Amino acid sequence: MHDTLVAHMRQVINLSATDVEIIERLFKPSKLDKGEYFLKEGKVCRHIGFINKGLLRYYINQEGEEKTFSFGYEGCFFTDYESFIPQVPSMQNIEALEQTEILTISYPDLQLFYQSIAGAERFGRVAMEYVFIDTLQDLKSFYADEKQLRYQKFIARYPAIVNRVPQYHIASYIGIKPQSLSRIRKRMAS
Amino acid sequence: MHDTLVAHMRQVINLSATDVEIIERLFKPSKLDKGEYFLKEGKVCRHIGFINKGLLRYYINQEGEEKTFSFGYEGCFFTDYESFIPQVPSMQNIEALEQTEILTISYPDLQLFYQSIAGAERFGRVAMEYVFIDTLQDLKSFYADEKQLRYQKFIARYPAIVNRVPQYHIASYIGIKPQSLSRIRKRMAS
Numbered sequence: 001m002h003d004t005l006v007a008h009m010r011q012v013i014n015l016s017a018t019d020v021e022i023i024e025r026l027f028k029p030s031k032l033d034k035g036e037y038f039l040k041e042g043k044v045c046r047h048i049g050f051i052n053k054g055l056l057r058y059y060i061n062q063e064g065e066e067k068t069f070s071f072g073y074e075g076c077f078f079t080d081y082e083s084f085i086p087q088v089p090s091m092q093n094i095e096a097l098e099q100t101e102i103l104t105i106s107y108p109d110l111q112l113f114y115q116s117i118a119g120a121e122r123f124g125r126v127a128m129e130y131v132f133i134d135t136l137q138d139l140k141s142f143y144a145d146e147k148q149l150r151y152q153k154f155i156a157r158y159p160a161i162v163n164r165v166p167q168y169h170i171a172s173y174i175g176i177k178p179q180s181l182s183r184i185r186k187r188m189a190s
Numbered sequence: 191m192h193d194t195l196v197a198h199m200r201q202v203i204n205l206s207a208t209d210v211e212i213i214e215r216l217f218k219p220s221k222l223d224k225g226e227y228f229l230k231e232g233k234v235c236r237h238i239g240f241i242n243k244g245l246l247r248y249y250i251n252q253e254g255e256e257k258t259f260s261f262g263y264e265g266c267f268f269t270d271y272e273s274f275i276p277q278v279p280s281m282q283n284i285e286a287l288e289q290t291e292i293l294t295i296s297y298p299d300l301q302l303f304y305q306s307i308a309g310a311e312r313f314g315r316v317a318m319e320y321v322f323i324d325t326l327q328d329l330k331s332f333y334a335d336e337k338q339l340r341y342q343k344f345i346a347r348y349p350a351i352v353n354r355v356p357q358y359h360i361a362s363y364i365g366i367k368p369q370s371l372s373r374i375r376k377r378m379a380s
Contacts, residue, residue, distance in 0.1 A: 082326060085319045114312070121311035122304070128318040129275050135322070136272060139329050 001029055004075060005050045005103055012126050013119030022116050027103040032056075032096035038078070039094040045083035047104040051076050054100025055164055059093050059172070066093075068172040070138070073161045077127065097165065142175060148184050150174045191219055194265060195240045195293055202316050203309030212306050217293040222246075222286035228268070229284040235273035237294040241266050244290025245354055249283050249362070256283075258362040260328070263351045267317065287355065332365060338374050340364045 002024050009015060015023070027050065032038060039045050041061065056072040058080075072078040072094075083090035087107060105113065114120045141153055151174050155162055171181040192214050199205060205213070217240065222228060229235050231251065246262035248270075262268040262284075273280035277297060295303060304310045331343055341364055345352055361371040 081319070082323055085323060114315075121315050125304075125311050125315035125318060128315060128322060129271070132318060132322045132325070133272055133275060135326065136329070139326070143333055 001052070002027060002103065004052055008050075008075060009123055013123045015117070015119070019117045019119075022113070026109045026113050027105050029101070029103055032100040032102065034096055034099050036096050037093060038096070038102075039080055039083075039090055039092060041091050041093055042089055044087055045080040045090050045092075046087075047106055048077060048079040048084060048110060049102045049104045051078065052101040052103065054096060054102070055098040055161055056100060057095050057097050057165070057169055059095070060091055061093070066172065068169050069142070071097075071158055071161055071165060071173070073158070073164075077131075081131065097169070147174055147176050147180065148188070151181065151184050151188075191242070192217060192293065194242055198240070198265060199313055203313045205307070205309070209307045209309075212303070216299045216303050217295050219291070219293055222290040222292065224286055224289055226286050227283060228286065228292075229270055229273075229280055229282060231281050231283055232279050234277055235270040235280050235282075236277075237296055238267060238269040238274060238300060239292045239294045241268065242291040242293065244286060244292070245288040245351055246290060247285050247287050247355070247359055249285070250281055251283070256362065258359050259332070261287075261348055261351055261355060261363070263348070263354075267321075271321065287359070337364055337366050337370065338378070341371065341374050341378075 002020070005027060006015060006020055006023060009023070029052075032054070038047075038049060038056065051072055051074055053074055056078055057068055058070040058072070058078075059066045059068045061067075078094065080090045080092045080094070082088075083092070084107065114124060141150055145153065151170075154170060154173060158165075167181060168178045171178040174181065176184075192210070195217060196205060196210055196213060199213070219242075222244070228237075228239065228246065241262055241264055243264055246268055247258055248260040248262070248268075249256045249258045251257075268284065270280045270282045270284070272278075273282070274297065304314060331340055335343065341360075344360060344363060348355075357371060358368045361368040364371065366374075
């Protein structure tokens with residue numbers, strides 16, 4: 001259940017058998033059905049999650065329209081950091097696009113994790129650095145990149161889920177109508 | 191010389207006398223003249239800095255135009271994380287708008303800092319969390335906020351430097367022409 005998560009952490013820090021026991025106690029397994037929400041706007045995001053299996057979509061509501069801005073899949077951490085870190089209400093929605101198996105840790109248990117495991121702060125620091133750079137590049141790409149390039153970047157960034165995400169969600173992520181995405185895909189195929 | 195930096199870190203972690211000596215050795219004092227650059231686009235950002243006194247402006251060149259997107263002043267850390275963390279060439283420029291006194295730490299010395307001081311990783315993690323949230327909110331504000339609101343947010347965020355930054359740099363930060371900023375200021379004054 002916790003093997004992938006532990007292997008993921010061991011890419012950055014050493015973990016003793018005791019550390020692994022602590023992780024198994026603090027990260028609690030749960031499931032999201034297809035269409036179920038991990039987070040709804042207006043709520044405080046109380047957990048960070050790790051995906052063992054499945055697929056999540058992040059979106060905001062903007063003038064009555066759902067704007068998809070990210071996806072999570074096997075081996076990804078997920079949360080709304082803007083809500084989780086200061087513990088304030090979120091403006092995001094995180095929805096399962098498939099039946100999804102996750103491990104979640106609550107805000108107080110995360111503080112325990114940082115206090116109980118020698119390398120935990122290091123792992124947290126390095127993870128934050130990656131998330132920060134990824135998010136920055138993504139946001140800039142959304143506003144600056146030409147749409148076909150943005151679709152190519154989507155394929156390069158999310159190879160594991162290209163064929164699992166409905167086309168209209170991909171179109172929303174790119175910032176175009178589904179018909180325009182069809183045209184881009186046809187142009188790239190020919 | 192290192193008092194403000196040490197006090198800043200002590201808001202997050204405990205530091206022994208030995209820790210402070212390590213910090214004094216790793217963070218090296220230097221100065222930037224007005225108009226001098228800490229970082230130029232195309233170069234790899236090799237240092238993180240802390241500002242003891244002075245004022246910095248961050249900008250990118252976009253289609254021949256300088257787009258100001260952030261400022262640094264007394265008590266702020268500064269770097270281009272997108273260049274510094276993976277050690278790849280930067281697309282940013284960081285320029286001193288005043289004579290500026292800084293403490294800088296190199297990439298290898300920062301790794302030493304993390305290894306030598308018990309709370310350093312924790313400080314790094316918490317600092318990254320703040321930078322991440324600040325940067326996200328700033329980027330979103332740039333694209334989503336009405337211009338007068340954006341000017342009000344600038345004043346709220348940078349009270350210490352409102353009267354030290356030339357108006358045309360503030361206008362660039364907001365994303366408008368200097369004439370439009372004059373109109374907003376007049377409207378707000380009346």
